[in-house]
Amino acid sequence: MIRRSFLAALAFAAAFPFSAWADAPLKVVATTGMIADAARQVGGDQVEVKGLMGPGVDPHAYRQTRSDIVAMTRSDLILWHGLYLEAQMEEFFHDLGRKRMVVAVAEGVDKSKLHAHDNYADKYDPHLWMSPTLWRDVVIEVQKALTQARPEAADIFAANTEAFLAQIAELEAYGKQVLAAVPENNRVLVTAHDAFGYFGAEYGYDVLGIQGISTQSEAGLNRISELVDTLVDRQLTAVFVESSVSDRSMRALIEGAAARGHQVEVGGQLYSDAMGEPGTYEGTYIGMLDHNITVIAGALGADIPKTGMSGNLSAGF
Ligand SMILES: [Zn+2]
Numbered sequence: 001m002i003r004r005s006f007l008a009a010l011a012f013a014a015a016f017p018f019s020a021w022a023d024a025p026l027k028v029v030a031t032t033g034m035i036a037d038a039a040r041q042v043g044g045d046q047v048e049v050k051g052l053m054g055p056g057v058d059p060h061a062y063r064q065t066r067s068d069i070v071a072m073t074r075s076d077l078i079l080w081h082g083l084y085l086e087a088q089m090e091e092f093f094h095d096l097g098r099k100r101m102v103v104a105v106a107e108g109v110d111k112s113k114l115h116a117h118d119n120y121a122d123k124y125d126p127h128l129w130m131s132p133t134l135w136r137d138v139v140i141e142v143q144k145a146l147t148q149a150r151p152e153a154a155d156i157f158a159a160n161t162e163a164f165l166a167q168i169a170e171l172e173a174y175g176k177q178v179l180a181a182v183p184e185n186n187r188v189l190v191t192a193h194d195a196f197g198y199f200g201a202e203y204g205y206d207v208l209g210i211q212g213i214s215t216q217s218e219a220g221l222n223r224i225s226e227l228v229d230t231l232v233d234r235q236l237t238a239v240f241v242e243s244s245v246s247d248r249s250m251r252a253l254i255e256g257a258a259a260r261g262h263q264v265e266v267g268g269q270l271y272s273d274a275m276g277e278p279g280t281y282e283g284t285y286i287g288m289l290d291h292n293i294t295v296i297a298g299a300l301g302a303d304i305p306k307t308g309m310s311g312n313l314s315a316g317f
Contacts (some may be wrong), residue, residue, distance in 0.1 A: 004044075027075040031086055032059055033275035034078050034129045035105060037285040038142045040196050041164040046153045047146065050075070055283070057274050059243045060214045063088045072096065076188065077149045079142060082107040083126035084117070101149060108141035109134065115197050117210050125213050127273070129196035132172035132289065136165050171286055172202075174309040175293045179203040181302035189296060190227060190239040192250055195272035199292075210249045215273075224249065228256040231264055238267030238299040244274040267299025281312040 025048040030036035036051030045047065052068050053059055059081070063259040064072075072078050080086055080093050082104025096102050106128050113134060143161040147154045179187075180203075187205045188269035189196050194209030208227055230236070231253070239254065241247040250266070257264045270292045276282025282291050286309075294308040307313050 022113035026077060026146070026153075028077045028079060028146070028149075029072050029075040031062075031079075031080040031089070032129075032273070033278075033283070034285050034288070035081060035138075035142065037275065038105075038135075038164070039079060039137050039146065041285075042143050042157055042160050043137065043146055044156060044160050046150060046156055053274060055274055055277050056243050058215050059085050059273050060087055060216050062086060064092055072100065076101065077145060078102045079145060080104050081126060081128075082122050083114075083128075084120070087216065103141070103145040105138050105141040105145065108144070109137045110188070111295060113137070117202070118194065119214070124195070125197050127195045127198055129285065130196055130272075130287075130292075131202045132168045132175065133202060134198055134284070135249075136168050139168070139183065158177045160260075167286055171289055171293075171309060174182075174290070175203060177295060178297040178302055178304050179205070181304060182297055184302045185234065186236065186238075186300040188230075188234060189234055190231065190236065190253070191270065192240075192242045192245040192247065193272065195242070196270075210243070210253060215245050224252050224256055227253055228260060231257050232260050235262075237263065238265055240267050240270045240299070242270055242272040242297070243276075244272055268295035270295060280314070282314070287312065 026043065026046055028039050028043065028047050028049045030039050030049060030051050032053050033051050036049050039047060039049045050071050053062055078096065080089070080102070083106045084090065093102055093104070106126060109128065111124065114124040117125055128138055139161060143157050148156050189200060189205050189207045191207070191209050193211035193215050194207065194213045196207045199205065200207035208230060210223060210227065239250060241250050254264050271282065271288045275284065275288045276291070281287035290308040291313055294304065294306065294313060295299055297304055298306060
């Protein structure tokens with residue numbers, strides 16, 4: 001008797017994949033941690049999200065692994081960023097899109113809000129998460145994709161989205177407040193690669209990267225000596241390293257300035273293209289940006305608490 005119903009259940013499971021069971025969570029795979037976080041926030045208990053790229057992983061260089069492919073073939077919905085961020089996976093996702101539900105969430109954002117790519121005439125700067133305003137648009141694209149995959153949960157997704165957007169608005173306001181507390185001459189962000197263009201535009205900062213918009217471009221000696229000139233001319237004393245990019249060229253920059261008798265320090269490590277450790281505050285989108293905003297404002301001369309927007313940042317960065 002028990003055996004027969006067990007067999008019946010197996011037959012049922014074979015006929016209807018997991019997601020067809022209304023109470024089983026929707027299986028979502030997301031490329032970057034930022035998109036995975038948005039899917040968790042919007043999806044709540046309706047989704048089970050797997051993020052492919054962990055802390056310190058560079059999305060410009062990432063290629064899908066065997067286990068990523070297995071996870072994607074078992075999922076109901078695949079979310080990637082698009083805008084040529086995952087440059088090495090672009091073709092893979094276009095192929096996969098013919099068989100599975102695959103959505104490039106950043107491609108849904110109004111192109112008139114985006115910056116042109118430095119190196120390619122027909123492409124855009126993909127680092128949208130650096131601007132809370134733009135990231136809200138991406139969160140709405142995530143909501144649309146989840147709703148399309150599971151229409152019966154539309155109301156739940158709508159309520160979760162509203163709550164998350166309110167948190168992002170709070171972050172935006174905190175950023176405006178503390179970054180405006182930095183003396184005007186110091187509002188310059190020197191980083192390893194050009195991930196902070198939207199951040200700079202949102203908060204009125206000059207942004208100078210050693211490498212271009214992709215980490216795949218070479219940092220030339222000319223670029224380094226140009227930046228040394230800027231550091232010396234503007235008497236800037238802090239530059240920033242990134243968790244997902246090697247700091248080799250940053251050291252060349254600091255040494256170049258020292259050779260001209262100008263002392264420059266690393267103002268802190270920023271999360272550019274990947275979030276912090278899973279399970280920590282910095283391993284969430286809000287925590288990642290709170291960290292960046294707080295570290296930048298503090299290192300460039302604003303007198304603010306190091307624990308950030310809501311006291312959640314690990315002290316002593
Ligand atoms: Zn980048």
